[in-house]
Amino acid sequence: LTINGREVGVAKDSRLASEFDITDFITNGSNRVQIRVIKWSDSTFIEDQDQWWHGGITRSVKLFATEYVFIERLYATPGLEKNNKVGTLNIRAHINSINEEEIAGYRLKVKVIGVKGAEASATVTNQKAPNWTQKSATEKQAGDDFFLGTYWDGNMPKDKYQAYLATEPIIPGPLELNIKVPSASPWSAESPSLYDVEYQLIDPSGQVIEVTTQRIGFRSVEIKGCDLRVNGARVMIYGINRHDFNRRSGR
Template identity: 25%
Template structure:
């Protein structure tokens, strides 16, 4: 990131199109119009540079008159993905660069109308309209419904008793703008937008904006949209938004073995049992919904957000099969951040039907911010803490309960488990949650070595961890808890989200006392998570059911 300079590694595309023009009318001018190019481009016509432009969502016109010729013409365009404009246009969106809207060659008659602007103000006290039309060539305005005939451009004209334009009643008057060489149609709406004492008003009345951030995007056509898709996008915000359920990943038989999500195994059918639970693919998870203590004066939650730990992007670097093992290398980091976590996921299938995961995690880059540690009065940047270190995967929703061997019966964390004891416990998913007034991280069970999750239909998932892990199971994600303001805002999303963590950052008591003690702070470090899964049935669960 070096504003305003684009990166040296700048993907570039070159376009070339030949076209034939039968004749050139004398005195006419020609414009080459690009409706949208992302993000910087230069245009040549028949070897003559017409110019360059940036600003991906803005139409641009180049004067092609002198470079155009009768017969064969060659249009060439060079497009760079990144430019100074990228820093202004950067949003959370699909990046798909290139010429994504139409390109037109437009003939302009002599004396034709180019740039023009209609000013149509409304005085809500008198009902009077004020009309002023600007144009780059001499022209006159006609609006028959208002009795306006031959009004020269650039000349203001007051009109008594016009009907105003509002979003609820979009009243438009049809008129024309006439020059020596061309006539264009105008749609004129009278309105006045002002800011009065900090409030935006339209025609003297305060308004409230309700809308969504819209991007031109379609999963099949990219940034090229037809009118029906545009209409559907506009209508969508006024309809009830459907609940978005996670997409289950089921195993599929392939020529080489079994495909599980994006990974393919050559190990034998024992993977099928686990896959029948419709797992949402596991991924690295460093985020927890900040607690009241995380939001304290020491601002741990703010640091975590600055590091982008709530918006990690996961990339598969390599995937290879070694005998009965599948080895997947990944990198997880937030866009625009230097630091991240490198993961090696080694999956091993056993004849017993168990599937073991060994996940080796290694920090990469710098996981810190420009700030020092306020607790120590430091000025120099310090390695930042992370909320937790583990994985998250999605399971089928619905009624379920959990039996586990570890600390319980209530929630516990590394610096908050004096009230917990080691033993075998049982709880429903609902009983695992601690309903704090403000939704936040809760319901963790620490030191878990064995767990069995059982659904009402008899399906069971067994989880074992030889060294003990932190476990939570919720009908919503940590992101949903972070977004919610009250417990009533939390609505099950159709899945059960299982998190298996090596460690958590301590809770501390920063909202009313000391911050997390040094020995309970969690920093990114090299570590290995070992977990074994086995999909069983109700009979297996009954044979090994834990006591209360």
């Protein structure tokens, strides 16, 4: 990727999305954006799968601008509990800034549109990072062995590692919110019921500076014996290695 003749960056993974911060590369007025695609790389055979190998761009390309403080990442994990009657939504959000803009005090408000009372909010606070004691809902479910493997490779005793973390700088940590939706309509392949979730980023003065939405479905997925079960019902997966593509729209 080049902007006005200056190289911005390179990405080799042809399956995952790539993102580049071009703030320092653009100027007022007209800018020339160029993307050069090379079919082969030193990573080509690492991605070897049973599929057609195509050069080109297979994902949508977009250019977007944000405020100095913005929503960087959102991880929404919907689920079902109580005999598939109550929808659960765990949200882990990361707020970031450009040019080290202070973000402590910014607030994220989340609501499931059309469901009364299904909303929550959390305020960004400063904390040690990475925070040893703060686990996501997924990490809590996976257990301590997974958590230690994620943040700690075992090269030093746990107490010494915690002491090392105490010397880390203070930075804003991730936000975690939980919402419950009574009488949720479960998602399934046969009845793909979806809900819109709205996220509002609010500055310390109360002004909404960013709004974005996601579509989610409430479902439970589990392995029981030899069965894959969705919402408690056994499902059958038809077909493997199905790498579909369209000659005009890509994947």
